[in-house]
Amino acid sequence: MQPAGVIATVAALLAANGTYSVLECVCRHMDKSSELSAGEYVLQRCYCHHPFLSPAFTTCERLEQPPPTWSAAQRLADRIWDSGLPPPPAGGAEEGGGCAGALAQLRRLTWDESVELIEEVDCRIADDCIDSRCVPRLNNMVWNMTTLQTDDLRHHILSQSVHAVQRITRATIGRVNCEWWRPVQFEWRDKPELQAQAAVYRERLSSYWWDLAQLLSLGATHFSQLLVPIAFERMGNHASDQQLHGWIKDMERVKDMLRTKLTGWLQDLQFASKQVEHYEMEEDKDGPGDLILRRPLLSERLLRYQPWSLSFDDDFSALCKERQPEASQMFSLADELYVLYRVSWYTTAEYIDSVYEDDIKIADEEWQLEDRSHDTLSVDTDCVQLLVNALDHPTCPLEDLPLEAVKQREQCREQLWDDVVQRSPHIPVTSYLAYTQRVNVNLCLLAWMAVNSYGICQDVPFSMIQSVHDARCYFDSPDDQSCLQSNATDAICSVSRAILLLKCRDFSSFKASDNCTHLYYPFQSFPVAFTKSIRILYQKLTEETLNYKNSLTNATLKYKDFKIDSLKPLEMSFILVNIIFRFSTAGVYMYLPQLRNLPGKILLSFQITCTVQILCSEVVYRMAGVPDLPTAVLIDSALTLLSCIWLNSFCYHMYSCVRHLRLPNQLLPAEVSQLFRREMLCVFIPWSIVCVAAVALEKTSKHYLIHSRIVVLAGISVSVAFNLVCLGLIGYMYLRNRCSMRQLEIVDNKKFASKKQYLFMSVKAIILSGIGIIIRIGFHQAQGIAQLVYYIHLATMVQGPVLFVCFVCNGTTLPLLKNRTLLWWDPTNIPAGLELCSAAERNLARRNNEQSPFSESSL
Known part of the structure; x- marks a missing residue:
């Protein structure tokens, strides 16, 4: 054979x-x-x-x-x-x-x-x-x-x-x-x-x-x-x-x-x-x-x-x-x-x-894409909080997750993918509520947070070829996501794995070893050991891996507390004190007739706007949970802008008074009412334009969220800039007049103001300029430092007491308030100064109204 x-x-x-x-x-x-x-x-x-x-x-x-x-x-x-x-x-x-x-x-x-x-x-x-x-x-x-x-x-x-x-x-x-x-x-x-x-x-x-x-x-x-x-x-x-x-x-x-x-x-x-x-x-x-x-x-x-x-x-x-x-x-x-x-x-x-x-x-073929270790994205904070909580308080996978938790993870994966597709690198924060809605996260860190062992991708199989295909679709075809092989729920997991392994040098846990790894192959058909050097990628092991994981965990936990639970009683106390003092300041301006002039009505409108803003954001939304967060952010940002525009009106009126040398108390009541109606019209027209534009952009599409925030932030910035210009012109006119008086050799031994008055005026200027609002918003841009932003948020809650001290507890308003309060308690106990002034006024009025019989007979 x-x-x-x-x-x-x-x-x-x-x-x-x-x-x-x-x-x-x-x-x-x-x-x-x-x-x-x-x-x-x-x-x-x-x-x-x-x-x-x-x-x-x-x-x-x-x-x-x-x-x-x-x-x-x-x-x-x-x-x-x-x-x-x-x-x-x-x-x-x-x-x-x-x-x-x-x-x-x-x-x-x-x-x-x-x-x-x-x-x-x-x-x-x-x-x-x-x-x-x-x-x-x-x-x-x-x-x-x-x-x-x-x-x-x-x-x-x-x-x-x-x-x-x-x-x-x-x-x-x-x-x-x-x-x-x-x-x-x-x-x-x-x-x-x-x-x-x-x-x-x-x-x-x-x-x-x-x-x-x-x-x-x-x-x-x-x-x-x-x-x-x-x-x-x-x-x-x-x-x-x-x-x-x-x-x-x-x-x-x-x-x-x-x-x-x-x-x-x-x-x-x-x-x-x-x-x-x-x-x-x-x-x-x-x-x-x-x-x-x-x-x-x-x-x-x-x-x-x-x-x-x-x-x-x-x-x-x-x-x-x-x-x-x-x-x-x-x-x-x-x-x-x-x-x-x-x-x-x-x-x-x-x-x-x-x-x-x-x-x-x-x-x-090499993937021609630069390192993405330093890219940032704006994503939903609820999802980030879920990722951080999963890392900070991981659960045993042997336990059955509640159905609600499973749905929350799936919704979070869809929301994160939607955020990633939008590619918004930074969304300006115009309020503390906006800070709790969107957060800027490093792209590679976000990818690790999603696909780590405790993340939201535990039940999604790890297919490397599919992940790279999806990631290439995401980067090379940003406007056509139909090339994805993963569904919308799993896409964030798929793309994140490829990004983390291939495009994040600072976040990769894999090492490359060229011709340094030997593996025994039993595939040869001869009874001879076959050893071959191959190129291999292997994961860092033991202590190095643990240190690497700890570093990523520490980087993630900085997003942990957008609200610090231990400070919640202090926060509630600050909010309550703020509301009480704002109501008190508004009540004083409504109670005293001397403060019902044009500047007083403008400041009263400013106080009412700020009080409504606190009630809407800190009480209605934070405690009752209504309306939804995006709507609450729109309302909060709009009221912040309105308060700035009220300050525009006040600062311009101050400038106008100084320029025309006409004090507010010289206006008749009818003239005050007419001017105030005109001021309201000037305030609400630009405010309405900005708010309508922001709402239209945000409600049209999520892709325009960043544009709506930019519109509001631009409006606030222009408003504060206008205040600074007006205050600067007032200061310039004061310095020019003072220089002119010196040239005329008009000398007065009296000082313009004491140190205490200088301090009060400086604080008032800062409040009226709106610089504090810009500083607060600037701190809110410091994403990733949740605790610091939270402390700034607490600090803004002392505005009510500061406004009360600066605008009520001064040498003009406080005596009036004191005397009116004493008269309310005991109408017969008239202060000495007021009694003399009242008697003189009564005698003068009686002399003007009385007609002498001798005069009449002589006429």
Whole structure:
């Protein structure tokens, strides 16, 4: 018989009644045999040997010890492979059946024929497993107390899963080896022939990734299926029935978390198979005869950004210890399974490059986008507060979140994505309420806050290729978001992961190591260790990782308190005092007739506006919760602008009085009323224009939110500038008149004012100018310093007492208020000065009204 016929016959025998049944029977016989033929020896070393990897890290400077999780994963791999559990029924591979015939044929093969047989077996077992003939397709089995506590049933199911994992791993190795055995041969003379071979290569490569995705899908099911029974044998077999019920529920939750991570791998491999069609091949101009494979940004090279290990144990063990004392062991086992899976699938991705490295030079597309570590965005503070609270007070993932909390997370993801799409770098803050509505956050920090272990993206699979696709869509096509592969709810998670890993140098937790990492490949069909230096990205470990996480946590917690709970009683007290003194100042101006002139009415309008603003923002909204926050911000900003315009009217009236040398008390009551109506018209016309423009912009679209705030802020700034001009002109006229008096040698020994009066006038000038409002708004722009802004907010609540002291407790108003108050208590007790003045006035009036009888008679 020809060698090819011999190989086909042996392969057919091995495939009799199911490839794996016969092969496993052959492997068991060879393990018991002390002397092996060439065919048996090659089959044992290349198929029956341990299929898992033994990763060993080295850097350019020194050897690094693998973290404990890696060592535990290797021990778990040894246990899975060397499991003493009885194998499932052979299904036709009895000792006297196909197994014996296959052994007989193996002993006749030469070394060369044995190698050819391995080539045939490698390709056959991968195809059979992909066609679901190697393992049954299990549903996501839910373990219960009966199946776990029944040893025979649990061992049977565990045995099936263990052997399924073994077969899937062998099939994976076989698929990779099959590609190594039968690579595309590049022999070409002209460009059309090269392109034809390139098309064949792309088809083969696409098929390779699709097959791996199919195997990964099988592996994800069976790997996660191992979690519960192995965990039960480690830790759960001594629990009571009540404890076991909760233990099973918690383990199912851990299994779901693990499946979510593995689902991201599956999506990546599926995307990788679809992206191969975009690969281009050309001749290297610098090396005639050499080929260059140009891979797009979206290719399997992005798989290296998948995390090397989970952070379940580090992040959640302490959180869940109270609920589940064995939480640390649960999460550690999940980490071990993931590491075992991660190493296996990463090497399959890297190995395909090594197959063609002698024939093809790979050139990957680089993403031409600058570092984004210092970009800022304006986002919703409710979402930021949710992210900060999740980091400051993380919850155990084994606990069921309330439905309201789940909906809140989904709404937050949608809101954040909407904010990110708007790309508003900074929205001016015109009030403290506006500060609690929008906050400027560093883009990279926001991405980390969303996708960290405690964030709002725990239930979204981590698909790196999809994330980069979405991020590229976001940056390269800002006006067309239809290119996104993620839905609106998950888009912020997808884009944030890509931004954090690729475009945030100051925030990235991944290191690049070129030709400094060695991994052992068991894919070669010869019993020779194969070691290759590869480029790898691995996560910073141990103390460096913890310090890195702590730095990000500290950077996040500065957004923690937009309101400080411990100061809430003090805040309420300040607000109450402010309201009382503002009402008192307004009452004095309404009570005293001397203050009912034009300046007094303008200041009274200013006080009423400020009081209404406090009642709306600090009482109605903060305590009653109505209206909604955006509307409350509009009302608060509009009243801030109105108070500034009232000050414009007052300052202009002061300037007019000084210029025309006409005191306010010289106006008749009818003239005062007419002028005040005209002042109201001048105040409300510009105020209405600005407010209508701001409301129209904000209510038209969220994209115009920044424009509406700019309109209001510009109005406030122009108003304050007008006040400063008027006060400056008044000061200039005073200095000019004083200089003129000195030139005329008019000297007076009396001082213009005392130090106390100078202080009062200075404070009044600052209040009337509105500089305090600009300073307050300026502090509100200091985003990220929540406590400082809160303190400034508290400081603004003392405006009421300051206004009362400056405008009521002075040498003119206070005596009048005192005398009027005394008269109200005792009308007969007239002060001495007032009594004399009143008697003189009465005598003068009587003399003017009396007519002398002598005069009349004389006339």
